[in-house]
Amino acid sequence: MRQAGRVVATVLEILEKHVKPGVKTKELDEIAARELEKLGGKSSFKGYRGYPASLCVSVNDQIVHGIPGERVLKEGDIVSLDFGAIVNGFQGDSAVTVGVGKISPEAKRLIETAEGALYAGIAAARAKNRLGDISAAIQQYAESRRFSVVREYTGHGIGREMHEDPLIPNVGEPGTGPALRKGMTLALEPMVNAGGWRTRVGNDKWTVYTLDGSNSAHFEHTIAVTGGEAEVLTNRAQGHG
């Protein structure tokens, strides 16, 4: 799990550096596939339920599962990169949202809130806490900053498969749900919208959009529950803190 997490983090670090005005989203996918091959990993996404790429690239009002293509990034866009890899039979899954060139203060606040919500969830992911404590921490963090949290898509357990039990909603009640145990590996992934939480799926049957057209940001880490603070397996060098 640690190896897979490190590969995913390394690819995302490289991708972040390539996010600039004028770049096509499919160029990011090509870089992801090439770097993954160099690192000796296999894509978690390519072929998953027929998904055609190694990377999800979701721009502005696209929440998740954007298919890379001819779209050209422009100054002021916000772009979510979601990447998963299999290394030695284990999965890593992580996402980051970055601004393209100079972005608005509101967009910056949205991105910071989505990342903060992820870290609030990670802080709650402790043995003997319950799953609902993670969900509640994420929801509380985002909503206290007057953003909304997507309900139809969730985090998930992860291990040999990308999606394992349990589902990890990004909204919930503290003190509810199954107890967290040392050794559990989880993918937490809040999706935070500037407007309302409702979503729609686009004509390509993959891309998820905000229903109201507002911007959305997405952060994800694969973590391991320990005896103390959770271990972040997909930590990037220039990541949080």
Ligand code: MF3
């Ligand atoms: N990373 C996404 C998740 O956490 C999965 C991407 S969907 C895929 O569930 F089809 F691209 F694999």
Ligand code: CO
């Ligand atoms: Co995931």
